[in-house]
Amino acid sequence: MLNQKTIDIIKSTVPVLEVHGTTITKRFYQRMFANHPELLNIFNHANQKQGRQQTALANAVYAAALYIDKLETILPVVKQIGHKHRSLGIKPEHYPIVGENLLGAIKEVLGDAATDEIIEAWAEAYGVIADAFISVEAEMYEQAENQPGGWADFREFVVERKVKESDVITSFYLVPKDGKEIASYEPGQYVSVKMEIPGEENTHIRQYSLSDAPGNPYYRISVKREDAIGDKPAGKVSVYLWEHVNEGDILPLSAPAGDFILDQQDDRPVVLISGGVGLTPMMSMLKTLVKTGSNRPVTFIHAAQNGNVHAMRDSVEELAAQHPQVKAFWCYEKPTEQDRAAQAFHKEGYIDLPWLQSVIADKNASFYFCGPVPFMKTVNRALKEWGVPAQDIHFEFFGPAGTLD
Structure with a gap:
């Protein structure tokens, strides 16, 4: 002391x-x-x-x-x-x-x-x-x-499948090289991927959310390709994964970690709000809720630039069609002509409080959100303005923690 x-x-x-x-x-x-x-x-x-x-x-x-x-x-x-x-x-x-x-x-x-x-x-x-x-x-x-299937430090996983989800997001299905059991995880958690990139002096470690429900014989990560924009350099690891890591290749992973997790003891409605690649932990939460047979009403809201970069849309719409307690809504900032012709979105522009109030049946719910920091600030401000108590507001920063206030 x-x-x-x-x-x-x-x-x-x-x-x-x-x-x-x-x-x-x-x-x-x-x-x-x-x-x-x-x-x-x-x-x-x-x-x-x-x-x-x-x-x-x-x-x-x-x-x-x-x-x-x-x-x-x-x-x-x-x-x-x-x-x-x-x-x-x-x-x-x-x-x-x-x-x-x-x-x-x-x-x-x-x-x-x-x-x-x-x-x-x-x-x-x-x-x-x-x-x-x-x-x-x-x-x-x-x-x-x-833990059952657990390990220390890093363990080698094989890329079993590589699936392009949108123009900017690709999923990697990873199975353990040793063929043994893998650790379970809480929906919302991530793994660290350790990369040795040819020509790079140092190893690079990045965290990626697990984007599927636990209980499968694989882990799935869904990686957004980070290209250079202005003075922001391209993402070394994301670009390397996209361009050079293929089915059959090996990736060292940490055991799952993270404290941004779905509270499965709560039986109130759940609202999952994501922007861009922030949908990856939300997919894990959504798939867990339907897989465990939960009857909790789920409102799944995703904001994207347009339909070309909107990953896993079909997967969510399929779950919503099969499970009446799941409702899904899309907000597109800059819809394409095809998006307009197909009436593929529910709101144009940005998420705001009046629209959230129009699609969320009950604010007595547990709110989870993730996405770019400006997006999260907007959502956080809207929920506070609506009077949602702090203990019902849960969010995750991709990268070092910041502040939303």
């Missing part, structure tokens, strides 16, 4: 972290990768370039300082990050490296303002926070390895 003096010092740094947090975390990553280039095999370089990882870490450090006397408050965040760490292979021995470089970055950015007293207090606090992560992650590693 931290003494009161240390707690007071940490709390006194909260305003400073609010202003300088991202500068500190940028410097932290520069220092850490310069001192430990081997860690470039674990971290997502694209998120580094876009600044998302730095911002996510700055937010986490800020929250840790703010709640340093009530760390149980941030336990959900610790668990969320813990899932990601376990799927990446972050181990206890990585924490001292992070601590040393984080303290070095604080000292460097704040200069004389980072007194010995402040640095000592942060060193002590970091030790407590790191221990919390290590113990949460130890449980996760144990659970991943010891």
Whole structure:
């Protein structure tokens, strides 16, 4: 436990972290990768370039300082990050490296303002926070390895089938190379895929949501091809999977992870809202609800640019036709002429509250949503405006966590 003096010092740094947090975390990553280039095999370089990882870490450090006397408050965040760490292979021995470089970055950015007293207090606090992560992650590693069909670290899977779902999304059906059982998972979870790309100095690890119901002899991931747009570079892993990974090839996978999961104990209606490739965890949730024989009313809402990039539409419409409790609605931002001729969508433009109110029968429901950050901000704002309680609003960021407020 931290003494009161240390707690007071940490709390006194909260305003400073609010202003300088991202500068500190940028410097932290520069220092850490310069001192430990081997860690470039674990971290997502694209998120580094876009600044998302730095911002996510700055937010986490800020929250840790703010709640340093009530760390149980941030336990959900610790668990969320813990899932990601376990799927990446972050181990206890990585924490001292992070601590040393984080303290070095604080000292460097704040200069004389980072007194010995402040640095000592942060060193002590970091030790407590790191221990919390290590113990949460130890449980996760144990659970991943010891569950039926489970394993530690990465296991080789064979691409059994490769299916193009739309102009931008392709599914990969993956079966274990050793032919043994695979671990089950909760609908909404993801796996990490570890890629060795020829000509690349480092390995690249990416998380992809499992897009089918658990209980099959395979895992399915559905990958959006990320092409370069403006100053945003192309996705190295997604483009490589699309262009070079074929049926019969091997992909190393982590055991399933993630805390964005369907609450199957709840018997109220469910609303699943997705934008773009955010539909992958929603497909897993929808397919699980019908596969388990649940009679919960399900409203499935998907927003896409148009019909050409709308993946798995037929699959959802088939489920809706077979199960009267499932209703599906499509929102197209820029419908094609074919979309118009076929009356293939229910709303043109963007999702908004009046339209949601017109297609959702009852707001006393559990809401799950996923998609690009601006899309999620819109949905989150609409649900709050409608008065949906915070405990009924569940969402997942693809990549480092951000904020929707």
